[in-house]
Amino acid sequence: MKAISGQLMKLALTLSFFLTGLTCNATDIVAEADSVVGLSEFEVTALRRPLATVQSLSGEKLQSLSSTSIADALKYFAGVQIKDYGGLGGLKTLNVRSLGSQHVGVYIDGIRITNAQNGTVDLGKYSLSTLESVSLYNANKLDNNQSPSEYASGSTVYLRTRRPQRDSLTLLAGWASFHTYRGRASWEFARKGWSGFVDAEYINSKGDYPFRYKSEYEDTVGRRKNSDIEFLRAEAAVFKEGFSSHAYFYTSERGCPGGIVRRLSDKYTNIGREWDTDLFVQASWEKTFSSIHSLKFNGKYAHEYLRYNTDYPENQNTAKVDNHYYQDDAYMSASYAVNPLKWLGVNVGYDARTSWLTADLKHFSPVRRFDQKAVAAVQINYRNARLAASALYQYYKDYTDLKTGAADPLSRFTPSVTLGYNLYGVSLRAWYKCIFRAPTLNDLYYTQVGNRNLKPEYTRQWNLGAEYQYARGAWMASAQADVYLNYIDNRIVCLPLRGTYTWSMMNYGKTFCRGLNATLSGQFSPNDWNFSLLTSITWQRDVNRTDPQDEATYDMPICYSPTFSCGVTGIVSWKKYSLTISNLYVGERMWSYADPDDILKPYHNVDVKLTGTFKWFTASLEVNDLFDVQYEHIPRYPMPGRNFKLTLSYSL
């Protein structure tokens, strides 16, 4: 960081501006400059970065949002739809440009968080407090040295862990509505080129939030039951130059409440409870040689334990199960990048992952999946024009003693191409990406529904975009807009088999989506003041193209997909005090084709956060859902209404 000259600093600043699409402050610069290893790479970086369609939140902006998990930060990005079952413990998944949550790869410091069992990442398990930035890339990130796995999803979310700049100790206590208590301790160090932290957080929440359903046919008032969660998260990380390492531990117990349905009393709750223990350790090492060669190695081991129990007297409605699932996952990758000529960068890489899944389900035997990927990518810069192209090869093979047998090995090539052009300071970009998601182990082997004959679910994305930045004096502004088309084929869904009572996973369905994502942001920072405005809009028409004969569904919108949504965030800060007000609007979504009344109503969600620091103390007060709007992402799974959060922290 210190080695970077003033000129580079200026470049970095511009770059970070490019990268974030938002605004820029001191922490942003640190973050970006840190990732710059050598001059030549930096040049490539400078040429490359505007190519990708990216949105990012970092540093103080990230911390000034009202947020408990990374889902809260991501929901402000254009093209993003969060699916949330409500409450702190409710599953939170991310859907980008309507491709489906299993097409989103979530990466911590470049290494993917995987779940071989169901292919989705519960964003509620990851905290913002240890992160420096959260970035969303549609298609590829387009760094010059990436591992193959980073090319293997429809969109990618990069979580970048904060690299401490000095020694510090932070203690935090929080109180929030619905009997929620939080404590966190964090110790950071930075010396002799080494830096790192230990961070632990504990939350206990009863989650008994009130809800109300009011319509022509009902007026249901109640409190959410069995919506409690208790978790402990502990993380540690160590960094030195190109080396980074991270250990993560998460353990929780939570209630899994069902949908709110007609009942005569609260006698039966269909109680189900879930215990999770997630653990991973990962390390990454990157080195640049002779300023043109770059080598990177990643390694990760993850263990996940999940217990799900429904054996309670309050549950009379389902089978009494007490199932335990264990997943182990070992991953390694090696990648190499070379910039033999000033205008040319080449990246090749290989990675391998083995996943084991065992469970005490009936009719189930352990399954092992061996998944290998290789990539070759090239980036070319000629004057104002740029090109990035990659070809990814993936090979999956499963091993199991299940009676149904293992699925046939899956082996596929998929391409992506990006073109960019700089015209009078406006970056123009066009890209195409084809990628699939392999059927998960649940899709293939889960007792009673798994189907070993599933084909991969393919997506094809086309995108045209433009981006512009402005910075003068105390003013900064940036705007970007992308229009896109995407197609999904062979969707993997669970449907009843014709003429039976049996449900099974099947490849059924095609979708076609047209959309526009745009962000506009500005900042004015005179003296000690800072005024920021961040906006994003998403318009999309996501339609069913499965069966031209079926008038009820063909060319009809996909369920749960809003046509329009937008977010506005305003931040005013003065010295160490700041006020953030944000509003997220999500339009109407249908949830069935059967009745025009089967819709989720549009909603506005206004959050306010006030933060102030005095000496070693920081206090923040949040009011979420200020107007107590009752809304839902899944029918009959109410979201909490207005709630308050008070946090006090002490830092040395």
Add this chain to the structure above:
Amino acid sequence: MKINIRKYILSFSVAVLMPFVSAVAEERILLLNEGLWQTDNGRLTYFEDGRIVSNQWFRDVNGMKLGDTPNDIIQVNDDLVAIALNWSNIVQFIDRDGKAVAATEDVPNNRRLATDGEYLYVTSYGHECGTVSGTKTFTKGFVAKIDLKSFKTVDAVEVGYEPEGIALYKGHLFVANTGGYAFQENHEYEKTVTVLDASTLARVRDIDTNQINLYGKLSQSGQYLIVGSQGDDYEIQPTTVILDCEAALSGKSDEECFEVLEYAATNTCTATDGRFYAVGSRFSFITGDYTFNYLSIDPGEVIATDGKRGVYEEMPGTVISDLKTMTMPYGIYVNPYTGYIYATDAGSFATAGTLWQWTPEGKFVDKYRVYINPAHFLALKPGSGNINPIGAEKKDDHIYDLHGNRVKVPESGELYIRGGKKFILTNRE
């Protein structure tokens, strides 16, 4: 089942012979749409004489929602209908006008219903039941007995694991046990039909059919019942069991009480000639193959010939060929009063299903858009307990629509009111 010749001729004449006929309602069908699980959108369709009167009849009448995942509907007596709402844990009673009369949550995880007019018998996969003498708990599933005067649960008795179909024959309840949670719980699939004395709920016997997972509705034709064994979706294929209740009550050995047919009976009903209609498919997760069958079964012939004869791959008219065009056949039914044939197509997931109608001869009449997963039928008696359209208050000779608006130019095939009665306008002649 007797064919009501008079009504049959009348409906025929309404439809074909006479251009203007006033008629009471002939075809009155209540159809339960299961909706989507945990979405609280179970709905009741009311169909009358070629018209969907409402796809949310319970809501229209009562101003409230029916509940989650209805699983059975049954006529208790002339003025009472019972509905089992599985995921809502409610047994709902409505009168002939659809008005909610009573509801109980004594029987959680309720499945299917049978009645003798005084009591309602309910099967349940649950393990506890609130009765007048306190909460009873069971290791396996149970049958509850609800008094239809007080709507209180007077008794409950354990049967096998996850009992589903239930039928009443000569004071005895025949309960098909599924053991359907066997793929998750630590017990095996059930193979038995439990026979209970309806008055005391005392267990008379268990008939071991040697067929697993006896799931679905028990259709009844005189002394015979049909029940589908669903197999386990792995090695064991679905079969069809024809049970002779008379043999079971006369103390014959288990083997003499039933015949097993190598077909699937996923959806069944009883036709007016006493045959069963059975639609189903056989599937295996191991091979991934499945085969369909569309059958009419003469149960007397099956029993008399030890299963060698009595199964016919035929149904009236175009019923089978029409069924084959369905996306997802979901229910089949014959109106016992008129012989009209009905089936439902659940379509693709989260779409409105359709109700298909055929004449007793199997001539396709029409299909009607209903709601999600239309599955369970109940025919109401023709004529009696009519839904009174507003227009019926107009007793003069002018033609009105169902809302009581005067119609100057009536259209063929539409339903109107004249002289206080409904009629379908036909202009064939």
